[in-house]
Amino acid sequence: MHNITRRAIGQGALSLAMLGGPLLGSPALAQSDPLPLWNDGAARRAILAFVAAATTPGTPDFVPPDQRIAVFDNDGTLWPEQPMYGQLAFALDRVRALAPLNPAWKNRQPFKAVLDGDLKALAEAGERGLVELVMAAHAGMTASDFTGIVERWLASARHPHFGRPYTDLAYQPMLEVMAYLRANGFRTFIVSGGGVEFMRPWTERVYGVPPGQVIGSSIKTRFEMRDGRPELFRLPEIDFIDDGPGKPVGINAHIGQRPVAAFGNSDGDLQMLQWTTLAGRRSLGVLIHHTDAAREFAYDRDSEFGRLDKALDAAPGNGWSIVNMKDDWKQVFAFDR
């Protein structure tokens, strides 16, 4: 175990250094501690203990490298979801821009709520209504054109609370965890209720997760040869909602293997954590609890976005770790110190 630990830490330091940002300033710390932005608490210890066990050959908890799969929710787990999902902000901007071409939207929810600026009515449309809005607002172009639209939006949009580009808002301690897992042979997947094509243009740059390891909600697409060029057209029709009980379905459809580690922050992640951790072998389930009104936001059971209620109640009985953002994280954002 001594050699294993040393190798793990050594590899961790290498990856952490490649992350850049605040980690570069403390190479000595990174070498001795793969999670320097985490305070020593139960959550940090649970992550370290699981990885040590999973990578120690000859023990019952050893996980062969090809089975080291870790899944991460995105909104609220890897970046903020308040005051609303980043993709929803994107969708609102798109709906406003496209409204003149779609006059019926004036009288149809959830579009009416967007055009009226009525966030309460929007929230009342519910999770599925929100995803439908997000999806419907993103149809009518080719897949590659949509990628360009997302990239242009990301370059200009600013988060209403932090006043920074959305892609600057990745939680630094979670980047550490992802790099640490990858350094120990894990493949890291994003499993989000958000649209898969909204995330793929930037997840590699921001999280180190390539397009093929992003699982999300989707609308249908249709292949067509147009002017001798093969194109995929995005249709205004829901294909799959990767949320709640959809997350294990999406994981199985995409990966075909059961993860051994899952990170989430809301009831939408409950089934993903159940699927990952209740399979009769050692695993890691982690819930991010937003307790930090000063540096980020504080919310759980009554939140309209990212409600954490049933999953919070289920955590103790299932051995899931709760990350108390305020106490467990030394730093939240790259700019936040």
Add this chain to the structure above:
Amino acid sequence: MHNITRRAIGQGALSLAMLGGPLLGSPALAQSDPLPLWNDGAARRAILAFVAAATTPGTPDFVPPDQRIAVFDNDGTLWPEQPMYGQLAFALDRVRALAPLNPAWKNRQPFKAVLDGDLKALAEAGERGLVELVMAAHAGMTASDFTGIVERWLASARHPHFGRPYTDLAYQPMLEVMAYLRANGFRTFIVSGGGVEFMRPWTERVYGVPPGQVIGSSIKTRFEMRDGRPELFRLPEIDFIDDGPGKPVGINAHIGQRPVAAFGNSDGDLQMLQWTTLAGRRSLGVLIHHTDAAREFAYDRDSEFGRLDKALDAAPGNGWSIVNMKDDWKQVFAFDR
């Protein structure tokens, strides 16, 4: 280019040796020739030239490693599809076994055709009807139970023509191509009209393709906690048909990147080859033409399974290579020499 070529061949030899089988007998040949089971013809030269160009930095045709994606149809491209798809044989066995529990099947096509042993009526159900049969016959159990059913069938079933387990029927020259591509930094994906969960239990063992790199047709699944255990139940409802124009859709949904090499053998692969090769950059499109009635089968335009008609006509204009199985392959199966 000299160093690159040498490195590619060196890595190829390593991977080919790991394949075992007939390749182990000729390590010297494998070192000097990454495709020893291929006769020197246009198809072999096209494959070698593409890989050399894709892996030579500083040239316009260089493909960065993270974009080296090669997709392979399965039935008729990696193993036989005559006298019927292997999965169809599996489905017929299942339908016969389950018929007493489903009395309505006696009067409903395509089930009636199966129970009557009426292959003509079965063929008349068409490609979509066949896939529907295959899917419907595979519902009503958990995902993990289905894996066990497939594994038990593979252990006992014998191909009606060759009298051997289906998994002994991989085309050896195609295993060479897959290993050669992987040795040169390509990721190899299967993109099949067959059911994804039918293939995943054995593609790694037979082709070296892990579960997460298998794309196929699917039925819907539902997550459920049952007796405190998380389960995915397979429902008798089509989710996705990964055939024809569905293949680019499946590739984009799963990988999120466009392949640079595609291998198929039928009109069901036409759109996959278009999607891969008509994107304005150098690419590789290959069609396996079944011309070998002695060692395998000879069929194309009039075949009920794996019809090669439109794609054959489209090949010359698109620069796709045609593999003449009889002339291009020194050996077809591991047992065939």
